[in-house]
Amino acid sequence: MAEALKEVEVLLVEDNPTDAELCIRALKKSNLANKLVWVKDGAEALDFIFAKGAYSERTGMTVPKVILLDLRLPKVDGMEVLRQIKADPRTRTIPVVVLTSSKEDRDVAQSYQLGVNSFISKPVEFDEFAKTVSELGLYWLLMNHPPVAAK
Amino acid sequence: MAEALKEVEVLLVEDNPTDAELCIRALKKSNLANKLVWVKDGAEALDFIFAKGAYSERTGMTVPKVILLDLRLPKVDGMEVLRQIKADPRTRTIPVVVLTSSKEDRDVAQSYQLGVNSFISKPVEFDEFAKTVSELGLYWLLMNHPPVAAK
DSSP states (O other): OOHHHHSOSEEEEOSOHHHHHHHHHHHHHTTOOTTEEEEOSHHHHHHHHTTOGGGGGGTTOOOOSEEEEOSSOSSSOHHHHHHHHHHSTTTTTSOEEEEESOOOHHHHHHHHHHTOSEEEEOOSSHHHHHHHHHHHHHIIIIISOOOOOOO | OOHHHHSOSEEEEOSOHHHHHHHHHHHHHTTOOTTEEEEOSHHHHHHHHTTOGGGGGGTTOOOOSEEEEOSSOSSSOHHHHHHHHHHSTTTTTSOEEEEESOOOHHHHHHHHHHTOSEEEEOOSSHHHHHHHHHHHHHIIIIISOOOOOOO
C-alpha cells in the first residue's frame, strides 16, 4: 500500500479536477500535502473512511487529521458522506470541513445539524481560493489538536 | 442591554484574567474583538448561552459565531458546558473551540466525543499564544461560514 494511504493527514473529497489541483497546489506551497489522498466521489470517500472495497487494507490505519469535503459529488453526495461519518462512533471525531461553492442557507444549516466541524465557501476568485485553502490547511494540520483514540 | 450582549460574535469563557486579557488584546489587534463577551466561569457561560439568569433578556438574540472555551473552570467545568451546548438542538450548531492548557489525551478524546468543533492547546510562550488566538479568530470569524437557523 502507498505510504499516503497508511498515514493520511488530509482526505480531499472533490470531483472537480481544477478545484482539486488548486487545493493540492495551495497545500503543497505550505508543505502540507505530503500525506494527502484525493478521492473523486462520495462512494470512494466512504470506502476510504470506513476501510471498505478498494480500501479494505486500511482497517485500523490512522485516520486523517481533516477531511475536506465538497457537497456536490457523484454517486453519493457530500451531505450523505458527512451524515455517515458523524453518525458512526468510530469516525464521528474526525474533523470534517465542508468546502463548497454553495452558500445556500439550507446547506449551511444541514451541515451544522449533522455535526460538521467547519463550513467554508469556496471563494470565486483564484488567488483568494488558494489563500483560503492554505489558511485552512495551516489551521487544521498545525494548530488544531487532532482527535485521539478514546481511552 | 449593552450592544455586545445583543450582537455577540465571540463568547470567551476563561477564568484566568491574564489569559483572557491576552486573548482580547490579540483579537483586538486584528479588529475581531468588537463584539466579544467574556464570562469567567461555567455557570455564567451556560446562563449566557441558554439565556437564563442574568442573561434572560438574550432570549431569541443572535448566537455567537464562536465560543472559546477553557476546560478548567469554577462552578461548572468546561467539559460540562461543552456537553450541554452539544446535547441541545437549539445550541449544538454553535462552533465551540476548546482553548486549554491541557494536552491530556483524555481531554482531547472526550471533547471530540462530545462534538467539539476544534481543540487548541494554549502555547506556553506569550507571543505564540497571541499569534494562535489571532489566527483562530481570523479562521472562525472571517473564514468559517457561521451556522444559520434551520429552515
